[in-house]
Amino acid sequence: MNKSEIQIFTTIDGTTEIEVQLDNETVWLNQYQLESLFETNRTSINRHISNIYKSEELEENSTCAKIAQVQKEGGRKIKRNIKYYNLDLIIAVSKTEEKGTIIKIIVNLINKRNNTR
Template sequence: MNETTQEIAIFEGENGDIAVTLQQETVWLNQAQLAGLFAKNKRTISEHIRNLFKEGELEESAVVRNFRTTASDGKSYDTQHYNLDVIISVGYRVKSPQGVRFRQWATRQQRPATNNMTQTTALRVIHPAQGKGEQRGAA
């Protein structure tokens, strides 16, 4: 996808549906959507996001984008949206049943990647000479 292409997807949560913006192969949510996802008010979400940047966990310029949205008054406004890195980081900070479910989901999503990484690491340990110009016979 190029930078100007946007898609809208619907995330079905227990508290209702949340429309999310998909761009550059990542999910983008605004503060109101994050508040809905984690069943917290916008002020709490804003505080967590502010702390992410203040503590240096994430670099704001890399994880925040403005998207033009149409409000209920029919006017278009630029609204800050936060990518998946922010969503995950906020999800690990909020204290709510939805936050717990999100953390459980995020942990399950990481297991396949961790298993692949472990297998790749094991292959490098078993065959350390590969990639250094040395040939190894078939086992």
């Protein structure tokens, strides 16, 4: 991923705020961000993602990117590869979750951004 920018979105009721990475005309979120976005737990998110890939609705290699991040754990810095999922996967998960409103906002932002280029 290159040429990225960060946007912060808040749900209409103001209860959820999520930092979104916009990169190469798509959105990338990790499982923790998806958990916040859909106000559910990671187990549920993982189950949906696994089912999407098992059903071959989407391919993992085209919707998932591993990004190295450095995290502080205790007094040490640990480098971990974190999986991020693109807008196609996020939309597929939103079909299985009730909280899809913010997805529409993000999709609209991406479309507006692409149309102004």
